[in-house]
Amino acid sequence: MRIVIDTNVIVSRFLSSKGTPAQIFEKWRVEAFELLVSEPVLSEYQKALSCKHVRACHKMTNEEIAETIRDFRKFAILVNPGEKLEVIKEDSDDNKFLEVAEAGGAGYIVSGDEHLLMIPLQKPFKITERAP
16 A cells, blocks of 8 residues: 655644644554655655654754655655646645546545645545554
8 A cells, every 4th residue: 555645644644643633644664655745745755854843842953854854765765756637726735636636546645634635636646644
């Protein structure tokens, strides 16, 4: 099973070692699913983890953030979506997660983002708040 994880879930994982985001990472660690990413997704992960307000909570150094992104690049499947989607108008930046899911053959996108959770999809993947 292949999964795309939205940035809000990634950030939540680094803010707390408990809860759904931590459970999702544990499932990935034990290879219950394959994580799909793209360069734009990795860039957004890094930008979000480097945000001043987020850093104040997780206390990661620049090197630790860079190492985390290197780990994603090393252990996730890097997808290069060819098709640009324009499904989400309210926050068009979120379309990158749909593009990765479609190009990488994902079964799920895991997100806490209302823009993603509320869209009616006619795609072969589901959008959910929890990893299956």
